Amino acid sequence: MKILLPYRLGDGRNIGTSCSKFLIVPLVLLGSILLLLSVSSNSENRAKAEQESVRRNKKGQQIFKAFYDCVEPKLSPFRGNNDKFWLSFVNETLKCDNLKEYESFNILPVANKDEIKYFIPPNKEVPMTMVTLGIGHDVDAEKTLKQVLPKTEFFGADPTSKINKDLYEKDLGGKYFEYAVGGQNGIQEAFVLIDGAYSNRNVLNIEADLFLRDEVQKQKVDILWMDIEGHEFPVLEMLHRGGAFDNKGVKICQINTEIHKDLDNGVTGEQNMFHEFVWKLLEDGRYVMVKPFLVYFYKDFIRTTLINVHDKECTDLYIK
16 A cells, blocks of 8 residues: 655755755856866966067067167268268168068058158057147148047147147047147247247247146057157157156157257257267167158258157057
């Protein structure tokens, strides 16, 4: 005879508890395995990224060595002679503009109304910072840059707000600052464009290192375009190792600059300052100078592009 035992309410709960215990152990093990795999994968990705960063940085060192080995012997005969150095710089460095090592980055031209500027696009789509020192009633190149690099923030400074403010803020969508940026703070004389002509005016000046750190509030500037009518020399000095930019923790990756002389702007000794800047740049091992161009206008000046091939934040961005 089949005997049916009475059902006790606690039995089901005990069975469920036992089953839960059996399920928890494999679930914990599975979770641990998945976590270990994820950590391992992340570690491998970080290691690969670091290896790639080191590779690009080493390639940057090779680029500088190639630049130095080509340019230094060509400029050495003119060392100590400021006039000949100025007149010979473009032709001599232009001979080094097609080095094989430069194939590691892609230099592209972009046009303003009266000049060509150059930039290197990043290897991937990332937020970038672009700064214009000296707007000069022209943002055509910046607008083209914005189309190519839509994630770029734009910051522009010019001591005269008329035309420049609307161009930079309304046409470009950037942020405008009414400063003459250079090597001094306070009210100083500057050579500025007003109503289609240049003249000396007393305007508000700010040091470039303070401007980038405190006004722009960026520690890394990806692209800097500078046309500040002779006041570029103190800014260029800030680029050297141990200079003002290093002291403020500011890195600049690419620079287009005009280098002037003989302007009626209170600045003297420009050829000597340029001579000293180039030789110190070669000692620093940080920037290469490409795309030199000598402009003969009512005063002659040099245009050139500087590329930071030393700092990892820069080389990671644009060296292949």
